[in-house]
Amino acid sequence: MTGRNDIPGLLRQLFGADAVIDAPDAMARYLCDWRGLYRGSAQAILRPATADAVAAAVRFCGDRSIGIVPQGGNTGLVGGATPAGDGSEIVLSLERLNRIRSVDPADFSLVAEAGCILAEVQSAAARANRLFPLSLGAEGTCQIGGNIATNAGGINVLRYGNTRDLVLGLEIVLADGTVWNDLRRVRKDNTGYAIRQLLIGSEGTLGIITAAALRLFPQPRQRIAALAAVDGIDQATALFSLVMEQIGEFVSSFEYMSGAAVEFAVEIVPGTRLPFDRPHGAYVLAELAAAFEEPPLAAAFERVLGDALEGNVIRDAVIPESEAKRSALWQLREAIVESQRVGGASIKHDVSVPVSAVPDFIRAAGDAIEAALPGTRILPFGHLGDGNIHYNLMRPPRISDDEFRGHGPSLTRIVHDIVASFGGSFSAEHGLGQLRRAEADRLKPPVERELMRRIKSAFDPGGILNRGKLV
Amino acid sequence: MTGRNDIPGLLRQLFGADAVIDAPDAMARYLCDWRGLYRGSAQAILRPATADAVAAAVRFCGDRSIGIVPQGGNTGLVGGATPAGDGSEIVLSLERLNRIRSVDPADFSLVAEAGCILAEVQSAAARANRLFPLSLGAEGTCQIGGNIATNAGGINVLRYGNTRDLVLGLEIVLADGTVWNDLRRVRKDNTGYAIRQLLIGSEGTLGIITAAALRLFPQPRQRIAALAAVDGIDQATALFSLVMEQIGEFVSSFEYMSGAAVEFAVEIVPGTRLPFDRPHGAYVLAELAAAFEEPPLAAAFERVLGDALEGNVIRDAVIPESEAKRSALWQLREAIVESQRVGGASIKHDVSVPVSAVPDFIRAAGDAIEAALPGTRILPFGHLGDGNIHYNLMRPPRISDDEFRGHGPSLTRIVHDIVASFGGSFSAEHGLGQLRRAEADRLKPPVERELMRRIKSAFDPGGILNRGKLV
Numbered sequence: 044m045t046g047r048n049d050i051p052g053l054l055r056q057l058f059g060a061d062a063v064i065d066a067p068d069a070m071a072r073y074l075c076d077w078r079g080l081y082r083g084s085a086q087a088i089l090r091p092a093t094a095d096a097v098a099a100a101v102r103f104c105g106d107r108s109i110g111i112v113p114q115g116g117n118t119g120l121v122g123g124a125t126p127a128g129d130g131s132e133i134v135l136s137l138e139r140l141n142r143i144r145s146v147d148p149a150d151f152s153l154v155a156e157a158g159c160i161l162a163e164v165q166s167a168a169a170r171a172n173r174l175f176p177l178s179l180g181a182e183g184t185c186q187i188g189g190n191i192a193t194n195a196g197g198i199n200v201l202r203y204g205n206t207r208d209l210v211l212g213l214e215i216v217l218a219d220g221t222v223w224n225d226l227r228r229v230r231k232d233n234t235g236y237a238i239r240q241l242l243i244g245s246e247g248t249l250g251i252i253t254a255a256a257l258r259l260f261p262q263p264r265q266r267i268a269a270l271a272a273v274d275g276i277d278q279a280t281a282l283f284s285l286v287m288e289q290i291g292e293f294v295s296s297f298e299y300m301s302g303a304a305v306e307f308a309v310e311i312v313p314g315t316r317l318p319f320d321r322p323h324g325a326y327v328l329a330e331l332a333a334a335f336e337e338p339p340l341a342a343a344f345e346r347v348l349g350d351a352l353e354g355n356v357i358r359d360a361v362i363p364e365s366e367a368k369r370s371a372l373w374q375l376r377e378a379i380v381e382s383q384r385v386g387g388a389s390i391k392h393d394v395s396v397p398v399s400a401v402p403d404f405i406r407a408a409g410d411a412i413e414a415a416l417p418g419t420r421i422l423p424f425g426h427l428g429d430g431n432i433h434y435n436l437m438r439p440p441r442i443s444d445d446e447f448r449g450h451g452p453s454l455t456r457i458v459h460d461i462v463a464s465f466g467g468s469f470s471a472e473h474g475l476g477q478l479r480r481a482e483a484d485r486l487k488p489p490v491e492r493e494l495m496r497r498i499k500s501a502f503d504p505g506g507i508l509n510r511g512k513l514v
Numbered sequence: 515m516t517g518r519n520d521i522p523g524l525l526r527q528l529f530g531a532d533a534v535i536d537a538p539d540a541m542a543r544y545l546c547d548w549r550g551l552y553r554g555s556a557q558a559i560l561r562p563a564t565a566d567a568v569a570a571a572v573r574f575c576g577d578r579s580i581g582i583v584p585q586g587g588n589t590g591l592v593g594g595a596t597p598a599g600d601g602s603e604i605v606l607s608l609e610r611l612n613r614i615r616s617v618d619p620a621d622f623s624l625v626a627e628a629g630c631i632l633a634e635v636q637s638a639a640a641r642a643n644r645l646f647p648l649s650l651g652a653e654g655t656c657q658i659g660g661n662i663a664t665n666a667g668g669i670n671v672l673r674y675g676n677t678r679d680l681v682l683g684l685e686i687v688l689a690d691g692t693v694w695n696d697l698r699r700v701r702k703d704n705t706g707y708a709i710r711q712l713l714i715g716s717e718g719t720l721g722i723i724t725a726a727a728l729r730l731f732p733q734p735r736q737r738i739a740a741l742a743a744v745d746g747i748d749q750a751t752a753l754f755s756l757v758m759e760q761i762g763e764f765v766s767s768f769e770y771m772s773g774a775a776v777e778f779a780v781e782i783v784p785g786t787r788l789p790f791d792r793p794h795g796a797y798v799l800a801e802l803a804a805a806f807e808e809p810p811l812a813a814a815f816e817r818v819l820g821d822a823l824e825g826n827v828i829r830d831a832v833i834p835e836s837e838a839k840r841s842a843l844w845q846l847r848e849a850i851v852e853s854q855r856v857g858g859a860s861i862k863h864d865v866s867v868p869v870s871a872v873p874d875f876i877r878a879a880g881d882a883i884e885a886a887l888p889g890t891r892i893l894p895f896g897h898l899g900d901g902n903i904h905y906n907l908m909r910p911p912r913i914s915d916d917e918f919r920g921h922g923p924s925l926t927r928i929v930h931d932i933v934a935s936f937g938g939s940f941s942a943e944h945g946l947g948q949l950r951r952a953e954a955d956r957l958k959p960p961v962e963r964e965l966m967r968r969i970k971s972a973f974d975p976g977g978i979l980n981r982g983k984l985v
Contacts, residue, residue, distance in 0.1 A: 149755050149870035150901070172759070194704050205702060207711075208679060221961050228868040230900040231676060232939035233665050233715055234946060234954055235984060236966050240678075240711030244704055261762035284620050288643070291732035291805045292763045334762045335814060343806060397699040399620035429701040430621070468703035475705060483705055490692050494973070495707050501968035513706060 050109070050133070051087040057103065058096060062139075064088035073134045076125050077118055081477060083126035085112070085134045092139040094214055094222050094253040100135055101251065101507070102220035110510045111135050113247035115157065115189025118181035120393075121476030123193065123246045123512050132510070137188050140253055143167045151259040152211055152228045157188025157252050164257065173259035176203035176295075180380065188252045194244035196472035201428035202295040202332075203260065207243045212256035215242060218249075218503035228256045241498065246474055247509040249502040263332035267340045268296075268369045269348060272323035272359040276301070276402045279327050279427055281356050283398065286329060287428075289347045293331035293340060297428030299401075300326045304379045304422040307437070311382035315375060318361045327357075327427070328376055379424050383435050388444035390451045392434040392458045396467035401430055408434060408461045415457055416450055431471040434458055459486060475513045483513075521580070521604070522558040528574065529567060533610075535559040544605045547596050548589055552948060554597035556583070556605045563610040565685055565693050565724040571606055572722065572978070573691035581981045582606050584718035586628065586660025589652035591864075592947030594664065594717045594983050603981070608659050611724055614638045622730040623682055623699045628659025628723050635728065644730035647674035647766075651851065659723045665715030667943035672899035673766040673803075674731065678714045683727035686713060689720075689974035699727045712969065717945055718980040720973040734803035738811045739767075739840045740819060743794035743830040747772070747873045750798050750898060752827050754869065757800060758899075760818045764802035764811060768899030770872075771797045775850045775893040778908070782853035786846060789832045798828075798898070799847055850895050854906050859915035861922045863905040863929045867938035872901055879905060879932045886928055887921055902942040905929055930957060946984045954984075 051065035064070055065087040075082040086109070091097045104111050110132035114124040126132040140156040143163070147153065148171040155164050161182040168175035177190060179197030189195075191213070195206045203209065212227035225239055242250050273279050279299050286294060302324045309315045317326075331340050341362060351357045363369045383389045396404045405423060412419050418439030425432040436454060438447035459469040463486055470479045484492060492514075499506075499514045522536035535541055536558040546553040557580070562568045575582050581603035585595040597603040611627040614634070618624065619642040626635050632653040639646035648661060650668035660666075662684070666677045674680065683698035696710055713721050744750050750770050757765060773795045780786045788797075802811050812833060822828045834840045854860045867875045876894060883890050889910030896903040907925060909918035930940040934957055941950045955963060963985075970977075970985045 147868065147870050149751065150868040151758070152868065194708075196702050196704075200702065204675075204679070207708070208675070217961065217965075223959060223961050225959075225962070227937055227939070229866040229902075229937070229939050229942065230869075231667050231671065231866045231897075231902045231942035233667075233943060234939055234941045234950070234958065235962070236720075236969055237665075237678070237711050237715055238962065238965055238969070240708050244708055249707075261758050280620065287622070287732050287805070289806055334758070335760055338809065395700040395702045397618065397621040397623065398701075399618050426702075431700075431702045466698055466700070468698070468700050468705055470705045471700065471702035472704060479705070487705065488694060488696075490688065490694050491696070491706070491709065494688075494709055497972035498707055498709070498969070501972050502965070 054087055054089055057099065058089065058091060062090050062092065062096070064090070073114060073117065073136060074126065076122055078120070081122035081125035083128050084130035085126045085132050086130065088134045088136055090136045090139045094140070094216060097135065097216045097251055097253050098220045098222045101216055101218065104133060104507055105218065105220060105505055108505065108507065109133055111507055112509055113137065113192070113251045115186035115192065116160065116181065116184045118185040119189065119193060119476060120473045121478035123474055123476030124189070125477070127511060135251065137186060137253070144254065146171045147228070148173055150228055152256055153259060154226060154254060154256045155187050156254045157186060159187045161185050161187055161190060168259050169262065172262050174262045175257060175259055177206055177209055187255060191243055191252050191255055192245065192247050193474045196426070196429070196431065198296045198298070198426070200426060201297055207240065209258045210239065210243055210255055211258055213239050213242060213252055214254035215250040215252055218505065218508050226254060226256050244474070246476060246513045248499060248513045249508065261334040263334060264336045265340055266330065266332045266369070267344060267362065268328065268330040268372050269344055269360055269362045270318065270372050271327045271329070271348060271351070271357045272319050273325050273327060273357050275324040276405050278356050279325050280398065280402055282327055282351055283428060285351055285356060286347055290331065290343050293333050294329060294428065295332050296328065296330040298328040298376055298425070299427035299432070300328065300376065300379060300424040301422060303420065304424045305375070307386065307420065307422055308375070308378040308382040311386040312378040315378040317375070319359050323358055328372055383422060383437065386437060388438055388447045390436040390454055392455065393471050393473045394434055394458065394462045394467055394469055395429065395431040395471035396462060396465040398427065398430040400465045401427060401432060404461060404465050404467070405432070408458055411457050411461060412436060412454060415454060477512060480513065525558055525560055528570065529560065529562060533561050533563065533567070535561070544585060544588065544607060545597065547593055549591070552593035552596035554599050555601035556597045556603050557601065559605045559607055561607045561610045565611070565687060568606065568687045568722055568724050569691045569693045572687050572689065575604060575978055576689065576691060576976055579976065579978065580604055582978055583980055584608065584663070584722045586657035586663065587631065587652065587655045589656040590660065590664060590947060591944045592949035594945055594947030595660070596948070598982060606722065608657060608724070615725065617642045618699070619644055621699055623727055624730060625697060625725060625727045626658050627725045628657060630658045632656050632658055632661060639730050640733065643733050645733045646728060646730055648677055648680055658726060662714055662723050662726055663716065663718050664945045667897070667900070667902065669767045669769070669897070671897060672768055678711065680729045681710065681714055681726055682729055684710050684713060684723055685725035686721040686723055689976060689979050697725060697727050715945070717947060717984045719970060719984045720979065732805040735805060735807045736811055737801065737803045737840070738815060738833065739799060739801040739843050740815055740831055740833045741789065741843050742798045742800070742819060742822070742828045743790050744796050744798060744828050746795040747876050749827050750796050751869065751873055753798055753822055754899060756822055756827060757818055761802065761814050764804050765800060765899065766803050767799065767801040769799040769847055769896070770898035770903070771799065771847065771850060771895045772893060774891065775895045776846070778857060778891065778893055779846070779849040779853040782857040783849040786849040788846070790830050794829055799843055854893060854908065858908055859918045861907040861925055863926065864942050864944045865905055865929065865933045865938055865940055866900065866902040866942035867933060867936040869898065869901040871936045872898060872903060875932060875936050875938070876903070879929055882928045882932060883907065883925060886925060948983060951984060
């Protein structure tokens with residue numbers, strides 16, 4: 044028997060026992076983010092298995108003014124999928140909506156449900172000799188619905204775009220419990236407002252994505268990477284123009300790693316080493332891919348890097364000959380992330396500016412941080428080809444992690460203000476969630492925040508979807 | 515002296531004589547569309563020269579509840595820039611906002627005002643050794659602001675995307691007369707709702723675009739086209755997969771021309787000829803481009819077409835060796851458009867379906883049209899790589915143009931219903947404007963139309979922007 048306020052009991056009656064989790068132990072992993080920075084509580088975790096069940100859940104919550112927190116793989120970095128602390132909300136996990144509904148190689152598209160793990164979407168495409176290019180560190184855990192709701196970026200944006208550019212259609216449950224089937228698979232459709240675009244990146248505040256039609260691409264038959272050593276960020280940026288002008292159609296990644304970030308990774312992560320005989324100011328990891336098998340890309344890449352060496356744009360370069368060696372270069376890139384995760388307190392910024400402004404941004408931010416807290420380790424790296432820098436800071440040797448964390452808000456304000464002065468974004472990939480909402484109020488034009496509030500009201504007048512996030 | 519209701523006089527006082535046109539002769543070209551299908555009237559044509567002046571004009575009209583019709587190059591096909599017939603509105607032409615504000619080759623971006631002619635934007639990019647890839651028939655007349663407001667397509671969508679994909683930032687005058695400077699030049703920005711995306715393709719109903727930051731690409735150093743003869747649409751679609759799988763990164767256009775459309779062009783447009791010794795069921799015009807100079811693309815293209823010939827996917831092919839011959843192939847494509855313009859009454863449909871569904875769509879629509887009005891000349895052609903077919907019809911020999919036009923609404927309904935059954939779009943490139951608004955009410959889900967109305971109210975509560983268009 045269930046009482047009027049026994050929400051988990053009512054949910055069990057309506058959705059089945061499999062769909063409801065309310066035992067504290069089992070709920071725990073849905074109630075905090077993977078980094079352990081945000082913790083919330085909830086009346087229950089609800090795991091519907093169909094879009095209709097999601098719609099019923101939304102109506103159930105709407106009738107009772109219960110807040111809903113949509114959750115995918117829970118790998119976000121801004122607390123966007125963590126419920127509030129008051130225990131009033133329901134976490135709606137999409138994990139059971141996990142079917143690939145169809146794959147259409149001739150149309151270069153597939154339809155996947157929101158709870159499909161990103162790596163499974165990649166595999167389904169690969170089995171049909173197609174590429175789904177979205178790729179990021181969490182791909183073994185994150186879900187495609189969450190990728191879309193947060194407009195995920197990753198390492199292939201330069202060539203294939205953000206998640207936004209990979210979505211052809213959506214199936215969405217709206218705040219009134221309507222299922223809107225907008226699962227189109229057309230490349231061109233000018234029949235009204237781009238509402239789909241508004242939902243992409245809306246972090247679960249305007250509707251709940253239950254499935255998506257996704258774009259596929261020809262599967263590369265060859266892939267080649269190079270690590271180039273340069274004096275600094277100016278040369279890295281110059282190399283970008285050179286590579287794009289000569290062999291731009293093949294470039295899928297163009298990653299910048301500051302010398303300091305690499306040094307720190309070598310220091311902290313066992314087995315990390317650089318394939319050069321001396322350290323350099325900065326490094327670029329670029330990857331090319333092509334649909335054709337012949338001629339090999341290596342020759343063209345070597346020619347461009349040879350020109351760059353002669354022109355003093357780069358100091359050294361390696362093009363690994365084996366797949367194992369190519370993947371070792373990416374391990375170096377991953378070691379940077381790892382070193383900043385385990386190497387002590389880290390104050391992270393995920394910013395973007397115009398590509399041409401990256402050198403000036405890095406100089407201006409470096410000067411300002413050094414002035415504010417001398418000795419801070421400045422360890423920038425990121426997707427230079429997108430102008431997207433992970434501008435991360437670690438403590439000066441003389442102070443403790445805790446003391447350093449105390450400087451976080453003021454250091455972040457310094458970095459974001461400089462980003463704003465270059466017309467940049469203070470959250471290039473990661474979104475607003477809980478972490479950056481106040482920063483949006485501070486840095487976005489009031490007119491834009493006002494339009495966001497009006498849009499939120501138009502889509503969710505009762506305010507039940509992901510309260511306290513984004514707007 | 516100007517009276518209270520002398521709107522042109524008041525506008526002259528506020529904006530200067532250069533900014534106001536109210537002589538009937540001079541107004542005429544702003545009051546009807548270029549095809550002469552829509553005619554309206556207006557109190558005046560206002561031509562502000564700055565974003566602030568546009569904002570002042572919007573406030574002026576808002577205070578008086580005067581409707582505003584934003585107008586670019588006036589090359590649209592759906593009456594979206596033509597005022598109503600009652601003479602109550604003001605046409606706001608962006609033609610004097612025509613400066614390229616900046617070009618940044620290292621960032622692969624430029625900033626152009628809304629009234630810049632598309633061809634001028636292309637030239638500004640080319641002078642900086644960069645490509646602005648948007649390209650369409652009207653490029654010598656249409657304006658970039660109009661391209662953005664209608665999310666224009668064109669011949670390079672397959673490789674570079676729709677206009678939506680080429681816009682980094684916008685400067686917009688909102689319905690309350692605020693200038694919203696969102697002229698960012700960043701590739702990645704996840705700091706809230708994608709309002710910019712909503713404005714792109716909103717046909718002047720949500721705000722007035724006054725400037726845009728646009729993406730540029732490496733300038734191709736070689737370009738090569740091929741014309742392939744195939745038995746029909748099935749083979750054309752099979753060739754698309756083959757080409758994409760082998761040399762997909764180079765393909766900028768993949769155009770389908772039905773044998774009937776080509777035959778009609780040869781019949782109507784003097785000097786049009788096919789480079790084959792016999793007619794075929796259909797033709798594909800594909801174009802490749804690459805940033806690198808060497809090796810030439812011809813060898814790879816020949817290899818793929820050779821495979822297609824051996825596999826009976828194509829019957830014949832030519833790869834022109836000179837630029838003149840390449841451009842002759844495009845003249846053939848243009849002759850199709852021309853023949854349908856001058857060859858008599860034509861009922862046009864700009865539709866899209868998934869690429870893999872194009873053959874079935876063409877068969878189903880052909881059967882239904884033949885059943886409804888036997889002998890109708892069915893002359894489809896279009897951007898097969900985007901699933902976008904211009905499914906155009908001309909009269910059977912036995913009836914008059916006027917009689918044929920009378921069948922227009924019922925034939926269009928047949929075509930659009932079949933498009934809908936394939937999950938397609940009844941306006942792939944051209945938008946809704948006045949022409950397709952009722953069709954949107956008929957074919958879009960009610961929930962989507964309702965969301966559009968709510969969005970319109972959120973952005974333009976007074977309803978002054980482009981009344982009676984889109985929503």
